[in-house]
Amino acid sequence: MSDTNxxxxxxxxxxxxxxxxxxxxxxxxxMEASDVGVTWTSGEFAGRSTISPLLVTRVGAxxxxxxxxxxxxxxxxxxxxxxxxxxxxxxxxxxxxxxxxANVIDxxxxxxxxxxxxxxxxxxxxSKPGHFAGIGxxxxxxxxDAMSALRSAQKLGLRGVTLVHPPGGPGTSPGGEALxxxxxxxxxxxxxxxxxxFGGVAPDVSPxxxxxxxxxxxxxxxxxxxxxxxxxxxxLKLMLVNVDAGWLPHTLQNADLNYMRAAASRTVQLAxxxxxxxxYVRRMLWLSFHEDRYAVLHRDYFGExxxxxxxxxxxxxxxxxxxxxxxHRMTAGLDQASRNRLLSENTLRxxxxxxxxxxxPQEISRFRLAVLR
Numbered sequence: 001m002s003d004t005n006x007x008x009x010x011x012x013x014x015x016x017x018x019x020x021x022x023x024x025x026x027x028x029x030x031m032e033a034s035d036v037g038v039t040w041t042s043g044e045f046a047g048r049s050t051i052s053p054l055l056v057t058r059v060g061a062x063x064x065x066x067x068x069x070x071x072x073x074x075x076x077x078x079x080x081x082x083x084x085x086x087x088x089x090x091x092x093x094x095x096x097x098x099x100x101x102a103n104v105i106d107x108x109x110x111x112x113x114x115x116x117x118x119x120x121x122x123x124x125x126x127s128k129p130g131h132f133a134g135i136g137x138x139x140x141x142x143x144x145d146a147m148s149a150l151r152s153a154q155k156l157g158l159r160g161v162t163l164v165h166p167p168g169g170p171g172t173s174p175g176g177e178a179l180x181x182x183x184x185x186x187x188x189x190x191x192x193x194x195x196x197x198f199g200g201v202a203p204d205v206s207p208x209x210x211x212x213x214x215x216x217x218x219x220x221x222x223x224x225x226x227x228x229x230x231x232x233x234x235x236l237k238l239m240l241v242n243v244d245a246g247w248l249p250h251t252l253q254n255a256d257l258n259y260m261r262a263a264a265s266r267t268v269q270l271a272x273x274x275x276x277x278x279x280y281v282r283r284m285l286w287l288s289f290h291e292d293r294y295a296v297l298h299r300d301y302f303g304e305x306x307x308x309x310x311x312x313x314x315x316x317x318x319x320x321x322x323x324x325x326x327x328h329r330m331t332a333g334l335d336q337a338s339r340n341r342l343l344s345e346n347t348l349r350x351x352x353x354x355x356x357x358x359x360x361p362q363e364i365s366r367f368r369l370a371v372l373r
Contacts, residue, residue: 014310047096085324
């Protein structure tokens with residue numbers, strides 16, 4: 001849908017897909033719903049995700065299970081989407097589910113779960129062309145399994161995949177042998193998505209004040225800069241999902257300062273002697289934001305082409321049925337071209353939706369440095 005005053009189309013870059021009950025029954029992964037959330041359990045590990053109370057009461061007839069049934073149906077999801085004023089959604093795996101799958105250590109089980117999920121979400125998005133794009137899951141049981149899942153996701157037409165650990169699994173380097181994974185992703189335009197479950201930790205869904213708090217994935221970004229991936233595969237695209245963006249300047253500034261201070265003793269060196277770690281990261285990094293006015297006002301630091309508004313549907317982190325108004329409030333005061341970029345164009349271009357044009361190198365590199373050299 002569009003705002004009648006300025007005709008801004010809105011896409012959510014960071015919504016969550018809700019698979020149907022019973023999808024994983026034969027794979028020892030259980031889904032349980034309540035009126036406040038959904039819990040995923042495999043063995044002794046559990047991950048929980050919240051659902052919007054307004055969605056439960058207005059759409060699910062006060063039943064969380066009934067709501068999830070509707071959200072697992074493309075027609076029902078389109079209804080929820082239209083009421084919220086959205087033209088379309090990028091559907092990512094629910095973080096609680098992604099965390100649980102990342103903690104499945106049996107290779108056969110992890111592969112079966114990811115195959116099942118990726119096939120389901122691919123069918124979901126193709127049933128309603130123009131309304132959705134799908135993001136797949138990658139198992140954390142080794143590079144071979146990760147490569148197979150990536151190639152399968154690409155054949156299914158999924159526009160991105162979610163990594164909870166580096167491709168080689170927990171504790172491995174994102175470089176070295178894992179370069180093959182990132183090369184395969186870049187060659188096919190597959191976006192690598194990192195969400196709240198990064199590190200295999202079940203997201204904390206308890207109410208708390210966390211403004212400006214860096215997520216777990218923050219520690220991965222400087223390490224990624226030195227992995228060799230940015231130098232070897234400059235066309236790779238990473239996306240941080242539903243962790244907002246306002247914390248990033250401080251995190252990357254510290255990485256830059258530490259790098260410069262250790263000039264005489266550091267054991268790792270970027271290939272470009274004039275570059276800083278933050279530059280390596282920011283050229284290939286896109287960030288979703290929802291309630292982050294700071295990021296919008298300081299978009300010259302992030303790069304205006306690198307920010308993507310997202311609704312986080314159907315969690316209670318969104319503003320359904322008022323996400324359209326919230327999106328316009330977050331971008332109030334911007335010129336029309338900037339609003340269009342943040343609310344839809346950047347998302348469409350990143351995920352290659354419709355006739356969207358790829359980003360030009362000069363657009364990707366257009367951001368302000370925070371450290372003086």
